[in-house]
Amino acid sequence: MKKTFHAIELAQQQIADLDRQLLKRQLRVTESPCDITATVDKRELKAFCSNDYLGLANHPKLVGAIQAGALQYGVGSGASHLISGHSIAHELLEKKLAAFQSKHIPQARALFFSTGYLANLTAITGLSRLAKLGEASIYSANLNHASIIDGVRLASTQTKAMVTLFDHQHLDLLIESLKRDTHQLKLIVLDGVFSMDGDLAPIQELVQIAHDFDALLLVDDAHGFGVLGQHGHGILEMFNIHSERIIYIGTLGKAAGVSGAFICGSAPFIEWLIQKGRPYIYSTATPPAIAHTLLKSLEIIESDEGIARRRQLNQLIEIWRQEMNFSYWEKVASCTPIQPVILGSNANALAASKLLDEAGYWIPAIRPPTVPTGSARLRITFSANHSIKDLRALIKTLKLIEQQIEIKTSS
Ligand SMILES: Cc1ncc(COP(=O)(O)O)c(C=O)c1O
Structure with missing residues (x-):
C-alpha cells in the first residue's frame, strides 16, 4: 500500500498559511x-x-573586465582556496581590499568570500572559537541582517557563546551588560548601515565601548562599502576610525556591482579564520574572473x-x-x-x-x-x-x- 507523503502536505499547508497572512514572497x-x-x-x-x-552592475568597463578575466582564468576555480582554488586574481583583490582599510585597521589583511552571508557566518563563528567553549559572549544588535543573526545562532550552538541583544540607538544597556561580563572573549556585532532602515551604526561610540570593555567590534558595512567616505572605503573612512579591535565586513555585490564579500581585520585574526573558519575552508573559491572584475570595480570606486x-x-x-x-x-x-x-x-x-x-x-x-x-x-x-x-x-x-x-x- 502506498504511504501518504506527509512532508509535501505540510509544505502545501505552510505555504497556504503564508499566503493567508499576506507573507508569501x-x-x-x-x-x-x-x-x-x-x-x-x-x-x-x-x-x-x-x-x-x-x-556599476552594468558598467561597460566591468562587463569588459569579466570577459577579459574569463579569457585569462577560465570560468571556475575548481576547488576551495586551501586546496588549489586560490589564484593570483584572488590574491591581488585581497591585497587591494586590505589597502582600502589600512588607514583604519593596523596590519590590515583581507579574506575574500563568495557572499556576505558566508563572510558573516565565518567571522562570527570563527572569532567565537578564539575563546574556550562557553567563554565567548556576543552582543548583537536587534535589527541586524539575517546573516549576522544566523552567524550568532551558529556560534551559540557551536561554541556555547552567550548571546545578548541590544538596541543600536540606545547603548546604555549594552554598556551595563558589558560591565558585568567576565567572559574571555567579547564580540559586538552589527550592521554599519542598517539594511532595512538605512541609518548608521554609532560607530565612534562603539569603538570607545570596545576599548573600554576589551571587546572586538564586528561591523558589517554591506551597504556602506563603496558609498560612504570620500573614496568609498566605507564607514571607517567616513568617521576616520582607527582601531585594532575592528573586524570589517564589506560586500561586493551591492555598490561594487559584482558579487562576493570580504572580511578585513588585523593579520592574526585573518590567519585564524583561514585556519578555523569552516565556511571559508569548506567551500569552493569564487571564479577568479570575478575577483579580476572586482579589481576594476575597486579602481572605479576610488577614482x-x-x-x-x-x-x-x-x-x-x-x-x-x-x-x-x-x-x-x-x-x-x-x-x-x-x-x-x-x-x-x-x-x-x-x-x-x-x-x-x-x-x-x-x-x-x-x-x-x-x-x-x-x-x-x-x-x-x-x-x-x-x-x-x-x-x-x-x-x-x-x-x-x-x-x-x-x-x-x-x-
Ligand atoms: C547587512 C547585510 N549583510 C550581509 C548581506 C549578505 O550579503 P550577500 O548578499 O553578499 O550574501 C546583506 C545582503 O543583503 C546585507 O544587507
Missing part, C-alpha cells in the same frame, strides 16, 4: 541587466529597489568617476529628504541611499507596491520577518544612474499613491 524574473530600468514580465519598469548604489557617482547619490538623497513629504506614511531619518517608507500593514505595503507597478515602478513591499511586525514598508533605494528628474517623478507618483491608498483605507 514572489519571485519575479528579469530579462535585462541590473540597471535603473528593468525588463520584468516583458514590461519596462523604473527600478528603485536594487543595491547597485553606484550603478574621480567614483567620487562623481557618490556626489550624484548624495544629491538624490538630499532632494528626497527635502521634497518627499507624506501625509500618512512615515519616512525614516537616513543619510544613505536606503530610504524606507513605513506603511505599517502588510496589506497597505502590498497595495502600494502594486499601484507603483501599474505606474511603471519596481519597488517591492518588504514585510516580516525581514522587518518587525507592523512596520511593512517600501524600501526605496537610489542608484547614481538615477537622474534628478527620475527622482522627482517618483516623488510625485508616491504622493498620489499615498492618497489613493489612505483615502480608500479610511473610507
Whole structure:
C-alpha cells in the first residue's frame, strides 16, 4: 500500500498559511541587466529597489573586465582556496581590499568570500572559537541582517557563546551588560548601515565601548562599502576610525556591482579564520574572473568617476529628504541611499507596491520577518544612474499613491 507523503502536505499547508497572512514572497524574473530600468514580465519598469548604489552592475568597463578575466582564468576555480582554488586574481583583490582599510585597521589583511552571508557566518563563528567553549559572549544588535543573526545562532550552538541583544540607538544597556561580563572573549556585532532602515551604526561610540570593555567590534558595512567616505572605503573612512579591535565586513555585490564579500581585520585574526573558519575552508573559491572584475570595480570606486557617482547619490538623497513629504506614511531619518517608507500593514505595503507597478515602478513591499511586525514598508533605494528628474517623478507618483491608498483605507 502506498504511504501518504506527509512532508509535501505540510509544505502545501505552510505555504497556504503564508499566503493567508499576506507573507508569501514572489519571485519575479528579469530579462535585462541590473540597471535603473528593468525588463520584468516583458514590461519596462523604473527600478528603485536594487543595491547597485553606484550603478556599476552594468558598467561597460566591468562587463569588459569579466570577459577579459574569463579569457585569462577560465570560468571556475575548481576547488576551495586551501586546496588549489586560490589564484593570483584572488590574491591581488585581497591585497587591494586590505589597502582600502589600512588607514583604519593596523596590519590590515583581507579574506575574500563568495557572499556576505558566508563572510558573516565565518567571522562570527570563527572569532567565537578564539575563546574556550562557553567563554565567548556576543552582543548583537536587534535589527541586524539575517546573516549576522544566523552567524550568532551558529556560534551559540557551536561554541556555547552567550548571546545578548541590544538596541543600536540606545547603548546604555549594552554598556551595563558589558560591565558585568567576565567572559574571555567579547564580540559586538552589527550592521554599519542598517539594511532595512538605512541609518548608521554609532560607530565612534562603539569603538570607545570596545576599548573600554576589551571587546572586538564586528561591523558589517554591506551597504556602506563603496558609498560612504570620500573614496568609498566605507564607514571607517567616513568617521576616520582607527582601531585594532575592528573586524570589517564589506560586500561586493551591492555598490561594487559584482558579487562576493570580504572580511578585513588585523593579520592574526585573518590567519585564524583561514585556519578555523569552516565556511571559508569548506567551500569552493569564487571564479577568479570575478575577483579580476572586482579589481576594476575597486579602481572605479576610488577614482574621480567614483567620487562623481557618490556626489550624484548624495544629491538624490538630499532632494528626497527635502521634497518627499507624506501625509500618512512615515519616512525614516537616513543619510544613505536606503530610504524606507513605513506603511505599517502588510496589506497597505502590498497595495502600494502594486499601484507603483501599474505606474511603471519596481519597488517591492518588504514585510516580516525581514522587518518587525507592523512596520511593512517600501524600501526605496537610489542608484547614481538615477537622474534628478527620475527622482522627482517618483516623488510625485508616491504622493498620489499615498492618497489613493489612505483615502480608500479610511473610507
Ligand atoms: C547587512 C547585510 N549583510 C550581509 C548581506 C549578505 O550579503 P550577500 O548578499 O553578499 O550574501 C546583506 C545582503 O543583503 C546585507 O544587507
